[in-house]
Amino acid sequence: MAFTETYRDPQLVTQTIQKIKDIITKPWVIMEICGGQTHALMQHGFDDLLPQEIELVHGPGCPVCVTPLELIDKGIAIAQQPDVIFASYGDMLRVPGSEKDLFSVRAAGGNVKIVYSPIEALQIARNNPDKQVVFFAIGFETTAPANALSVMKAKELNLKNFSMLVSQVRVPPAIRTILSDPHNRVQGFLAAGHVCAVMGYHEYLPLAAEFQLPLVVTGFEPLDLALGILETIRALENGKNEVINAYPRGVIQEGNRSAQDIIEKVYKTCDQKWRGIGTIPDSGWKLNEDYTDFDAENRFDVGQIQTKESEVCISGLILQGRKKPFECPAFGTLCTPQNPLGATMVSSEGTCAAYYRYQRK
């Protein structure tokens, strides 16, 4: 705990923010890609403290928010079937599908269980051999190793009643999409420390070179965030377009090799749909040929899914950093965490939820 306290030391944070103020000479637009960082920045009140020249825009790094609507509808359809136990990270239960959410499935008698890790879902499958257990395997590179590991274990154990509904997304292709957009205003990135802890940051080197901008690997504690922003501003002011690791206590360039090995054994790269954004080439992982038996989409016939998005919700533009929640007419009125129109208002990593929770003026 002393470790965390150091990274929350008010004096060190204040000194770092002062350094940012000392070196900044003009306005800059920085995107923090990760929803966890969006929340941390607001939770600690950074918006009051940073110099006005810095505009932080919030990226699509919220796993719940970008999970495609049709997959949520499929999950809901599977969870409603008899003899199914549908296991999910808790955050996913409140996300609106076209008609309902998983909470309402549970209230209507569906067996929907909140788990803290996919290994727990595996245990549920072992304990309930007469039920089909489906785990909703969503998330970025951070959840991929554990999700993949659970399928590996299921295969080892020859479990016939375990499968996964997969929506596994990757950050670097999303950054490429944002930077390729003609409307892009982002001049520097805070790369998510947790993602880089798994994958390393070698994938970001070509992005820095191609798009001529700095990407700074950044942690989640107040001092980490201040240091990440300081390094980004320093690079921008000095015209240094490179990848900088401002989170060396958590991240090395090659990342966690054994975690990557597990991902490689189980998944293969695929084009992936992101809710609110569209299909991004090579931006996802799906189960490879060795593991297709464990794909819930193959195991359950959920028929043709007709999806329907809210007409007023602008979460797509929010996820791309093109609009702020305050610019949405439904924000805080029609759309609240109790009655969300879009996923960005639901998740503990969603931008609209962060604004609603910490910043409503």
Add this chain to the structure above:
Amino acid sequence: MEEKKITPTIENASCPLPLRHNDRIVLGHGSGGRMTEELIQHVFLTHFKHPELLLGNDFASLLPPQTDAHQGRLSVSTDAHIVKPLFFPGGDIGKLAVSGTVNDVAMSGAIPLFLTASFIIEEGLSIQVLEKVVESMAYTAEEAGVAVIAGDTKVAERGSVDQLFISTSGIGWIPEGRTINGQSAQIGDSILISGTMGDHGIAVLAERGELGFSTTIQSDVAPLNGMIAELLKAAPHTHVLRDPTRGGVATTLNEIARQSRVSMLLQEEALPVKKQVQAACEMLGFDPLYIANEGKLLAVVPEAETEQALNALRAHPLGKDAALLGKVIAFENETPRVLLQTLIGGKRIVDVLSGELLPRIC
């Protein structure tokens, strides 16, 4: 051939006596007949011994606590208790059912006097478990100085309730001249808490075995009327008392702010949290401000009585970690808000809990 006569004998005669069912609750225990009577005698009346209860009426008739019934006011509260598991580190559903209602009554400044209790029991519950819960209730009631004066039991079919639900109602007496309620917070008042946040919620979560790690955290569940009596001696002009149970400190303070039409400014550095609770919250993505407490109180007191109030809380065994959280301030926009001055000097909103507390994904 002579037929052999079979003479009936009666040496093995038996009458199928019904089984006693004294190890598990069966539906018959809720029938209102002899089994109910036995359950009441053997489980409840061995622990609850108020004379009114022993009379066996369907009511308790009580004298007003003061000879002049026009002085002061009654305070009444009711609360249903559901907790899984029934026994957790630091407490059980019985202690919770007594403390919860005693505390709700005491938060009006009342002296809690009487409790009633309804038990909804699932068919199949071990009678030993029930007795342990009842014993714990009796012990806690004695600790709080309240008497259980009426009760009821119902048995529900297996699967229609989860083991045991207990609903309790409490009656207390508010001495003349004491006005403590959620509408009374005033600008400039100090906001105090009697100890660390989130102990109960994390202890229960850990005991369910859902965290994937174990903790040494104990629930804080306890009757607080003794501490409140000390607090009110030291700070007689206390404006608001409330226990931050479900929804945690954040939700409770928002309720008070709205009722009193004021805002509040808290200091993050002042928030008391045990290291283990903080660590569990960090791992799960929870904020201790939203975790349930069952043995803590929030007090809004006039600035002039802040020191006395804090000292009185800290002098009590249940209040040794008491802290000054912040101040009541005027609200600027249309809505009263709870604000937090963060450790690093920023300011943000502290909203109410919306929906269920859910762990984060990564």
